[in-house]
Amino acid sequence: MPELPEVETTRRGISPHIEGRKVDRVIVRQPRLRWPVADDLPARLIGQTVLSVGRRAKYLLLNTEAGTLIIHLGMSGSLRIVDETANVAAHDHIDICLDSGLRLRYRDPRRFGALLWTSQEPLQHSLLKHLGPEPLSAEFDGDYLYQQAVNRSVSIKQFIMDGRVVVGVGNIYANEALFSAGIHPRRSAGRIGLVRYQRLAVMIKKILLEAIRVGGTSLRDFVNSDGNPGYFSQSLQVYGRAGGNCIKCQAKLREIRLGQRSTVYCSNCQH
DNA sequence: TTAATCACCTGAGGGC
DNA sequence: TGCCCTCAGGTGATTA
The missing domain is CATH 3.20.190.10 (MutM-like, N-terminal)
Known part of the structure; x- marks a missing residue:
């Protein structure tokens, strides 16, 4: 995917x-x-x-x-x-x-x-002209996210998956970034402070860069242009691990649905 | 304007 | 073994 x-x-x-x-x-x-x-x-x-x-x-x-x-x-x-x-x-x-x-x-x-x-x-093109910034660009940082989130009640996970806010953050990496930043996926985007957004932006960049470095994530269908799988799936900390133990605190990882998407998080580490 | 939901599609996996 | 059902997920369109 x-x-x-x-x-x-x-x-x-x-x-x-x-x-x-x-x-x-x-x-x-x-x-x-x-x-x-x-x-x-x-x-x-x-x-x-x-x-x-x-x-x-x-x-x-x-x-x-x-x-x-x-x-x-x-x-x-x-x-x-x-x-x-x-x-x-x-x-x-x-x-x-x-x-x-x-x-x-x-x-x-x-x-x-x-x-x-x-x-x-x-x-x-109509599909491209309304898109938000690239997550690996200098334009995308915590300050930008914080400004975009003003008065937004939507959950933070749906917010960072919205292509008009920032492009390229799909379900897998949204789960991973929120876990790394310690933010509960259901928290309203408008109720997160600047410091936490700065940490979240750093985590999104870090996770995407690492995934690119190892050739992406292979879940079911994805193979790269050589027909080989990516290896980031071996680095996933929460996605696909519902019911397993949190790598930080050993609490059981929970799964909910947000915006019709599978969402996995640690209720102990993410607030 | 914002948020929620639907639709598109096929393969994998589980239950019976 | 075979059939049926559910789930997975990106994103534009539609609805409230």
Whole structure:
């Protein structure tokens, strides 16, 4: 389940293979994704050279002279570099064939992802222009979070998972960051002080950086562009450990649902 | 404007 | 073994 570290790991994995390469062919086996793949997408891509591979939030941006291919991996999507002899497995929905003979293969069992073309400045696309800052940018810190939280009654966990506040913090890392910062996930965002927000911002950055360093978190479906799993799951302190003991105080970890999401916390360490 | 809920989708896992 | 049900989760759309 790709969150920001998984998307960044994917970006770093595919970039060396596709930057500077021309698209020869596009094979669409299943156009029904979150939004249907446009009929004219292959025609727009063929003949274009991939100038760079960027990322904004959990969106990958394949930039060409004519426009940008925006890719979202949804819940279960992955991108892999394969050669033309590689077998096509179930849920391998799209191949972007390059002049090197390699292919960028999009696989997505649950089809929550998307491939969209835009000819405009990609950051002005309706999906991207209202997004909050990148969590690893200088713009994102405790002061920023504190200002954004004024008069907000929503729970802190839903608050930091809101892409208009900060992008890329999904359920796994929200659980982990709140545990590390000692903040109860149900606490109202507007009732947390500046000092605690400063600690939370530091923890979000630290956890995301560590997850990127080890190649993301592998739970069920995620593999990186080489087809290998990430290793951050071995570092998870609360997520997926409900009923187990807190690593700090040995109390039993509790599980609740917030915003329809599984939320695990220690009632002794988080207030 | 904010908060809550729904919808999309398939595979894994548990219960019978 | 096979069937059925629940759960997992990102995010835009809809509703209150």
